[in-house]
Amino acid sequence: MSVPVVTVATKPFEGQKPGTSGLRKAVKVFQQEHYTENFIHCVLEAGKTVGQTLVVGGDGRYYGEEVVATIIRMAAAHGVAKLVVAKAGIMSTPAVSAIIRERGLCGGIVLTASHNPGGPDADFGIKYNCSNGGPAPDHVTNAMYGLTTQISQYKICPSLVCDIHIIQTSVFQVDGVGDFTVEVVDGVDGYVRLMKSIFDFPAIAAFIKSFPVLMDSLNGVTGPYVERIFLGELGAPPSSVRNTKPLPDFGGLHPDPNLTYAADLVATMRGTDLYKMGAAFDGDGDRNMILGERGFFVTPCDSVAVIANNASCIPYFRGGVGGLARSMPTSCALDRVAAALKVEMFEVPTGWKYFGNLMDAGRLAICGEESFGYSLPSGRVYPQVQSTLRYSLPSGTVYPHHLPSSTLTYPHHLPPSSTPIIYPHHLPHPLPHHLPSSTPISTITYSHHLPSSTLRYDYENCAAEPCGAMVARLRGLVDGVDGGLTGKSFVDGEKSYTVDRADDFSYTDPIDGSVATQQGIRVIMTDGSRIVYRLSGTGSSGATVRLYVESYERYEDGQEDRYLTDSQTVLRPLLNIALNIAQLKQYTGRDGPTVVT
Ligand code: G6P
Ligand code: ZN
Known part of the structure; x- marks a missing residue:
């Protein structure tokens, strides 16, 4: 023709x-x-x-x-x-x-x-x-x-x-x-072939027989993938999946897998003992949110750290793991895994494109972002569906359902092939103040690590101009206007922090030397705690302010249950300080965030 x-x-x-x-x-x-x-x-x-x-x-x-x-x-x-x-x-x-x-x-x-x-x-x-x-x-x-x-x-x-x-x-x-x-x-075909070449499907299939999962595709593109892999390849029952038909309007759902927009999944998980793990995916399938039993939220910063820490359970990585990388606002949990594995670690600007050169050069094997995306090898494989399952492989770390992110295990004491850490399945919701005595908390040794607590506050659809002005003012501050921030101390209640350094993150690509500037304001405290401010680059109108805070608390031996304190409580002082430094309320006119993750 x-x-x-x-x-x-x-x-x-x-x-x-x-x-x-x-x-x-x-x-x-x-x-x-x-x-x-x-x-x-x-x-x-x-x-x-x-x-x-x-x-x-x-x-x-x-x-x-x-x-x-x-x-x-x-x-x-x-x-x-x-x-x-x-x-x-x-x-x-x-x-x-x-x-x-x-x-x-x-x-x-x-x-x-x-x-x-x-x-x-x-x-x-x-x-x-x-x-x-x-x-x-x-x-x-x-x-x-x-x-x-x-x-x-x-x-x-x-x-x-x-x-x-x-x-x-x-x-x-x-x-x-x-x-x-x-x-x-x-x-779907090619993707499934690739996944089977990376992960141990028979092991996962056997495991999920006694470890029921619930996958929510939020009527986005992952539905056919989830059905083929979980129902077809892994033999999970139909009750393991939901919202698997891609719909032009996502059936009215907001296909953003976080605690706010995947509220149905969270509610189901919180209300039943039927599922040991839940996951939700975004519209195009390159983000996922992981929930443990009873809706325990696993921050993506920790997810990528857990994957890296247990990489040797993944057949593809049996020969070893290359470098690791995270975006700047992603918490430093992954850095500690890199240190323990003795592999290179990179901090890049937000945006998947910044991982590409490192992957192509063979310097990077596993990377992830706080925005719920991870990637394993072969370049941009993004095995989002299977990465969720990593948590459940018998030889891996099984995620606790109630332990907040700050209790996540970090390497030195957990070599990749160590015994699984399985938390009791009967912790009530909300969080208990004291762990039941049966909790094998002692299997996690905190003393040599500083577990982090992380939170992201999103202020969506704000007026663009004042948000731009807020960032411009912060840029001025980190450049030394009004005496700058470095060396200043901030107090909230009983907590005090001193600024070690503050900057507007810029990145020089180690492979091609290209430079990306103005990638987010960082305020780093002397104890390693961080505040990060940036404007979203993915909105379609107005401005969305993202505020990220991360802190490190070390509790004495015998006080490990304090790691169970909710992140919002742990981070409240630092959050208050962050809001004050940016004058966020004045600039955005918002009393609180739209989404908290
Ligand atoms: C997309 C990219 C991610 C990036 C995210 C940032 O999802 O694929 O790599 O992290 O956007 O979104 P934001 O709205 O924070 O700019
Ligand atoms: Zn996406």
């Missing part, structure tokens, strides 16, 4: 600048005439895609199928040789990464606004991943943005129609361009 190419005149739209994770805007913004086409043109151009093969997938949200059709028509006209398209457009972000790497593709386009709500009145997004499987680095997204400011025309094949609901390969003859192939593939 011969398909004509049409050149369409257009004008630049303002603000097509990819953020932390692609271009993310309201659906209605993308629906403006030429808006989506302009951006896709610039993606294809900056990605150097002529004559190459790309994959296209997404999280099934509203407007996704239309955009897949547009990408097919534009890729044909642009001279892309082949598109691998996920059936019905459904492919998680990790699965897109996996297929790029498995097939050695030039890159991939992911249609998602990640954890933002979907539907005609909600958000849409377009992300680009490069040949290493990871998100496009700054120099590529900057090139895209530059092109969006100059665009005057794009090419498209308006008459090209391709059914993406049937697994098939079609070849089109594009006038003046040549052959263009579209291969529609199952979005």
